[in-house]
Amino acid sequence: MTLMASVLAEVPEQLNDLLQRNLAKIETALAEVTLSEALQRQLVRALIGSDYVATQLQAHPEWLQDLLATGDLANDYEEATYAERLTQRLAGVDDEKVLHRELRQFRQREMVRLVWRDLNRLTDMRGTTRELSWFADACIDAALEWLYQQACQRWGTPHSRPDAEGKRHPQRMVVLGMGKLGAHELNLSSDIDLIFSFPANGETDGERKNLDNQDFFIRLGQKLVQALDNQTIDGFVFRVDMRLRPFGSAGPLACSFAAMEGYYQDQGREWERYAMIKARVVAGDKAAGAELISLLRPFVYRKYIDFSAFESLRDMKAMINREVRRKGLTQNVKLGAGGIREVEFIAQAFQLIRGGRDAELQQRELLNILPQLPEKVGMPEDAVKELVDAYTLLRNVEHGIQAIADKQTQELPGDDEGRARLAFAQGEASWDALATALDQHRQSVSRHFADVIAPADEGEEQDDDLRSEWLTLWHGLMDDEDAIGFLQEQGYDQAPEALKALQDLKSLRTVQMLQQVAMERLEAVLPLLLTAAGQVDNAAITLERVLVLVQAVLRRSAYFVLLSENPAALQQLVRLCSASAWFAEQLSKQPVLLDELIDPRTLYAPPNQETLRAELRLQLLRIPEDDIEQLMETLRYFKHAHMLKVAASDITGVLPLMKVSDYLTWLAEVVLEAVLEIAWRNLTEKHGVPQKAPGVPCDPDFVIVGYGKVGGIELSYGSDLDLVFLHDASPNLETDGDRSIGNSVFFNRLGQRIIHILNTFTPSGMLYEVDMRLRPSGNSGLLVSSLKAFDDYQQKDAWTWEHQALVRARVVAGSPALAERFEQLRQSILSAPRDEAKLREDVVEMREKMRQHLGSKATGGTEDRVFHLKQDRGGIVDIEFMVQYLVLRHAQDKPELLRWTDNIRILDSIEAEELLSAEEAELLREAYKAYRAAGHRLSLQNQSGVLGDEEMTEYRRGVAEIWQRVMLD
Incomplete structure (x- = not known):
């Protein structure tokens, strides 16, 4: 067959002889086909790029016609295609030598297809590596299945030792694919790194002689390696490397799950963590293999942020660099500077460091990890794009090098013809153009690698x-x-x-x-x-x-x-x-x-409430909904991390006092919303949804009411949460699940579940301490009340101090519709007519009791006198009680007083309604802010809210004077 002149004209002159040599090899194959101009171009690129393709088509001329007729050169394969074809091919094979031959010839035919498609860019780099990995999986699994059946016939089927019920369970091998095979990133002439394991010790049930399970699986593993790795007249299937198994070459070829877990827990080294990132079950018992991967995950991904990964990866890179220098591998696109390995190290460093806390980083394929780095670790988008582009080119060049002779090498050619054919195969006009592109990308990789895993001798050295x-x-x-x-x-x-x-x-x-x-x-x-x-x-x-x-x-x-x-x-x-x-x-x-x-950018810039809510939701979505323990740990980490950021901003003066309390309150609200959602989901999955009316489910008709500091948007670092739980469902109905319970029981359990999530000590401590004493009837009352019962109690039985507390109450989580009804009820209660004299008497009496029991008590001379910020005369509670008294006294005809729940803005309303003079209102506001600021500072020093008696004297005197006029005169 003669190639078209237009096709030949595209071939560089220095490659004509090479092309003619390879065309001569496949003369028989070409005699049986007619090729379009497009297919002729593909043939030329394949023959210039790969002597291996020419050699295989010379030995099997029928393959070219078959590949064209079936459309296999043009079409992608599905994952199952290789397994299905190989199963058909091995059907009826009953001899081990025949098994070896069939595997190798299957491999040669499929490799011709894969090399042809890769060189002609009929698929992209990821498509090639993915199909190569599927192909390898199919070969390993089919060979293992055939050999396992033969082994069971010879030695008996391996079984576990008897369990508690006396049952023995049959055992199958699990094959872990490591490295590029594990990550679906296999290259055109890659060896495969494997680890063999089996679930449990025991023995076979052979008729003549029983083998220990380990002995059985070692023999099976040896057979599998031979089936894949041995060089025969038909070549090989894959070069197999077993050195990544426990104890390396000195260790047994196969070991039990328990032995695997024990080894990695007690003796696993840092480089083995790195290797295990890509581990995947590629053959054998897939269900048992998933259990093994789960057992080994804690070894790979630490629960804490693990910066030791930088150190170990730096050591590994230094070792590789020494090998590169010793063997002169500077032109190696994998191991040389700016090569494939450096891109892998960048991604896997962050996987090892943060993967334990972020399941999205627990992926094997490098190109799934790199795009996450801007969000996860703040790597610039441009840097990630440069790494992805560089990695893609380097892998394509690696394939081009290996396609030539099916050899496991990453070394750039040193001869003119080799360089020209590689450039042509990569679609570049010349070697100089390819070399320039490679140099630019490798320099980019080296720069980013140094930024992430800087050599120990770089940067600012300590004296x-x-x-x-x-x-x-x-x-x-x-x-x-x-x-x-x-x-x-x-x-x-x-x-x-x-x-x-x-x-x-x-x-x-x-x-x-x-x-x-x-x-x-x-x-x-x-x-x-x-x-x-x-x-x-x-x-x-x-x-x-x-x-x-x-x-x-x-x-x-x-x-x-x-x-x-x-x-x-x-x-x-x-x-x-x-x-x-x-x-x-x-x-x-x-x-x-x-x-x-x-990162000081995030340390000193705490997010707003919407951002907090979105961030927490994203973190919780990564955790299985039924893993309550992990959900609780995530909530605690989130709360502590953001409280730390607020404190950092507070300490350094980035945030003023009012903003600090805002952020701490927003944080509590976002956490409460999430806790309610978790508790609600947990209970409704078990019992169904409570009903508001027959056939009308609640949605959820439940609210968490915040009192005190959380209600007044004034939380500090050590504040507990004063909460009340309310629902608005019919007490006479039940939930709609199979295990239905009464609505009242459901909501009581919901309240208990919320408190459990908030109060329970875990390894990360407590989320929030909760005080429920402000609910109707206090500690003797129901944990969760209906809105009607709450209204009845407030109207008929509540003390004046409970109405004072209601001034600072607001819904912080739950049903918006019920929150609106609660606010209407709150305003109705607070604006009810009151006897002025009785109100004043109750407020003053309660204040005096608090001062006597909770205020400071000097034990000696003047040097022992102190000022209790909250409870002493002229302190915080005096201001709060005056504000609450004025609201209860005047809300009936001045409803604007009920708009806010925080003291500062209520004081603004009191001033606007002319209940206090501007001067008095301003003094109370400034004193209140000064007291709270001092309280914050003391909290940050782990000190109680007590100052020296000589401090804040002007504010104390001013507050006391206003108290005298408003409450006593």
Whole structure:
């Protein structure tokens, strides 16, 4: 067959001889077909790009006609196609040698198709790698199934040991595909990394001789490797690498699930975590394999943010670089600088670091991970696009290199013909054009790799002499006098106390028993922490706070890596611990929150309520709805993380007092909404939905009413939540589920479930402490009341102080329709006519009781006198009681007083209604804000709300005078 002149004209002159040689090889194949101009172009590209295609079509000339007739060259395969075709091919095979031949010839025919399609871009890079992986899965699974049946006939079927009921269960092998096979990223001439396992120990039920299960599966595994890897006259199927199994080449070829779990839990190394990211069940017992993957997931993905991944990946990259230099692999598109491996490391570093907390990062395919990095870790979109483009080109070039002779190589050709054919196969006009594109992409990859996994010797180096002196002090090699002098030189105001804190840490048994790697990490970060702490005003106190955190994470030394890898985060930590004992305590209780220090853009910019709501919903959607424990942990992490951000903004003055309370209140509301949704879903799945009327389901006709600080939008850091639960469903109806219960029982259980989720201590602590004493009849009343019962109680039985509390009540979560009805009821109750004298008497009497029981009590001279911000005369409660009295006294004819629930805006309304003069209202507002600001500051230092008696005197005097005029005169 003669090629068209138009087709030949497109071939570079230096490739004509190569093309003619390969055309001569397939002369017989071409005699049987007629090719269109488009197919001739495809043939030319395939023959120039691949000697392997020419050799196979020479040996099997009928394949070209078959591939064209079936449309296999033009069409994609489905995942099941390979398995179906191979099953048909192996039907009736009863000899192991025939099995080997059929597998190899199947492989050769399919590889011709895959190489042809890849070189002609009839599919994209991901299409090629995906189909290659499906093809490999089919070959492994079909060979395993055939060999397993033969093995069972010879040695008996393996069974587990008897279970509690005396039953033994048949066992099958599980084959894990690692690396590119596991990730559906197999290349054109890749070896395959496999691990063999089986569910449980036991023995076979052979007639003549029983084998231990492990012995059986080792023999089966050996047979499988031979079927795939052995080089015969027909070639091979896949080169098989078994070195990733536990203990590597020294370990057994197959081991049980329990042995696998034990190995990775006790002896698994960092590089094995990296390898396990891509592990996938590719053959054998898929259901049991899913169980194995689940068992191994905690080894791969740590529940905490794991910055040790940077260190281990850097070490791996350094090892690869040494190998590259030793073997001269600088032109290797996989291992060389800016190559495929660096792109993989970038993605997998973040998978290892954050995958334990974000299930979306627990994916195998690299091109599914890279697009997530802008949202997950803040990597710029442009950087991700550059990495994706580079990775795609590098993988295409890798395929072009391997297509030539079906060899496992990633080395760029060094000869002119090799370069020209690779450029032509990649659709480039010349080698120079391809080389330029490769250089640009590899430089881009190297730049981004350095940004993410910077070499240890890059960046700002610490002064070695200073670090050495800190470690000399740490190891006790300075006498106390010299150590104190050194600490004073480094800025420590109370050097003896600082030295003692360090010595106390060093003497801890936990420190003495640290493994070498953990001690190395501790000693890498300690000099940095000690230097930074010496630069703040209260250096010794700050050091004590920071060392409490250090002590808390001694057994989780990855946090030390986080701080040493992120100098800015370390500086933030020291700065914030210096300013706030509360902040330091929160981090010590939950070191996982250290991750929040890394990005100051988010640390000092807490989101608004809608953003909070959307963020929490997204986090909860990633967790199975029935996993209550994990949902509770996620809620706690979310709450603590955002409270930390608010505190950071508060400490540094980014947010004013009123905004701090706004954010903390929004946070509580968003959490309460989520808790109600979880509790409602949990109960309705079990019992069905309660009915408002026969056949009319509630939606949900339930509200959470916030009183006190949450109702008044004035939450602080340690505030509990004063809540009341109300519903508006018929007490005489039931839920509509199979396990129906009365509406009243349902809502009572709903309230209990909400409190359980909020109050329960988990590893991350408590979500919120809840106070339900403001519900009708207090602790002796029902946990959840109907709206009607609440109305009846408020109208007939409530005390004056309960109406005072209602002034600051508002719905914070639940049904909008019921919330509106509650607000109408609230306004009706608060605007009811009252006897002025009786009202004033009740308010004053209650205030005096509170002052006597809760106010400060001086025990000695004037130096012992203090001012209790909340309870003492002229304090916060005086202002609140005056506001509440004025609302209850005048709401009947001044409804504007009922619009707000926070004291500041109620005071604005009181001033507008001329119930207080502008001067009096302003003094109360400013005093209230000053008291609350002082309370915030004390909370951040873990101190009670008490000031010296000489503080806030003008405000106290002014408030007391207004109290006298309004409440007593």
